[in-house]
Amino acid sequence: MSNNTYVGRHRPATKPTRGRQFLVPLALVSSTVAGGLVVRDAGASPLSAEAAAMKNVSNSVAGLGLVADVDAIAAASADRGNLRASRDGVRAEAALGLAASSAAEAGAEAADAALERLAAEKAAAKKAAAEKAAAAKKKAEVERKRRLALAQRWIMPFHGYTLTSGYGWRWGRMHPAQDLAAPTGTPVYALSSGTVLFSGWSNEGYGYMVKIRHWDGTVSWYAHNSRLVVSIGEQVSPGQQVAYSGNTGNSTGPHLHLEIHPAGGAAVPPRSWLAARGIYL
Numbered sequence: 001m002s003n004n005t006y007v008g009r010h011r012p013a014t015k016p017t018r019g020r021q022f023l024v025p026l027a028l029v030s031s032t033v034a035g036g037l038v039v040r041d042a043g044a045s046p047l048s049a050e051a052a053a054m055k056n057v058s059n060s061v062a063g064l065g066l067v068a069d070v071d072a073i074a075a076a077s078a079d080r081g082n083l084r085a086s087r088d089g090v091r092a093e094a095a096l097g098l099a100a101s102s103a104a105e106a107g108a109e110a111a112d113a114a115l116e117r118l119a120a121e122k123a124a125a126k127k128a129a130a131e132k133a134a135a136a137k138k139k140a141e142v143e144r145k146r147r148l149a150l151a152q153r154w155i156m157p158f159h160g161y162t163l164t165s166g167y168g169w170r171w172g173r174m175h176p177a178q179d180l181a182a183p184t185g186t187p188v189y190a191l192s193s194g195t196v197l198f199s200g201w202s203n204e205g206y207g208y209m210v211k212i213r214h215w216d217g218t219v220s221w222y223a224h225n226s227r228l229v230v231s232i233g234e235q236v237s238p239g240q241q242v243a244y245s246g247n248t249g250n251s252t253g254p255h256l257h258l259e260i261h262p263a264g265g266a267a268v269p270p271r272s273w274l275a276a277r278g279i280y281l
């Protein structure tokens with residue numbers, strides 16, 4: 001307190017007229033953030049009688065005059081209450097927020113895990129499908145090769161025969177075939193798969209004749225047959241019967257006259273050509 005601090009020596013002439021007023025302990029005021037508290041230093045300005053009176057009262061308590069009206073206190077109190085409530089609310093919200101955040105995190109982790117599982121399942125399904133497709137492809141390829149090997153194999157065309165005239169000069173002329181003597185009606189088989197180029201009567205001395213173009217381009221001839229069992233354009237498989245042997249055309253006895261024309265060209269010796277393919281006449 002300074003020298004000019006007012007030290008009350010008298011009571012106010014009249015009671016304060018402005019509503020009810022009370023003293024607010026400094027502790028409450030200082031801890032109050034907002035509110036319409038009025039704090040006045042006694043020496044700062046001339047005091048009204050009313051203020052002076054209040055100052056007097058307050059000095060007797062704490063040496064500082066603290067005057068507040070009911071509304072201000074109520075407001076301060078309310079604000080304080082609000083503040084506390086607000087703080088509590090914030091704390092609660094923070095707690096809730098933490099809980100929510102934690103729950104959200106847990107949820108996000110669960111969602112991530114579910115997504116990862118889904119992705120893993122998808123990848124596994126894709127892998128399984130790919131493996132299945134690859135296995136099917138491999139199986140199809142194996143089957144294709146098996147069928148191809150079957151289609152491209154070479155077969156003994158005749159059975160129960162005796163080798164007679166071979167490939168070469170005979171009686172002053174070229175015999176471009178291998179003759180295989182056997183009773184009329186002995187089945188004649190296609191050497192390998194191919195297309196029937198000709199099946200019918202030959203006007204060149206071959207009698208009933210069949211010509212087949214094989215898968216490698218080779219054309220085989222089967223002549224002097226008694227009966228034909230395939231038609232021109234027909235696809236035949238290795239060993240499929242194409243005729244019954246006979247003695248038709250320029251022939252001196254029942255036999256199969258077999259010619260081999262690689263690439264459809266000139267005839268070659270049948271025995272060596274077939275031997276190179278595992279068929280030994």
Ligand SMILES: [Zn+2]
Pocket residue numbers: 165175177178179256257258
């Ligand atoms: Zn012949």
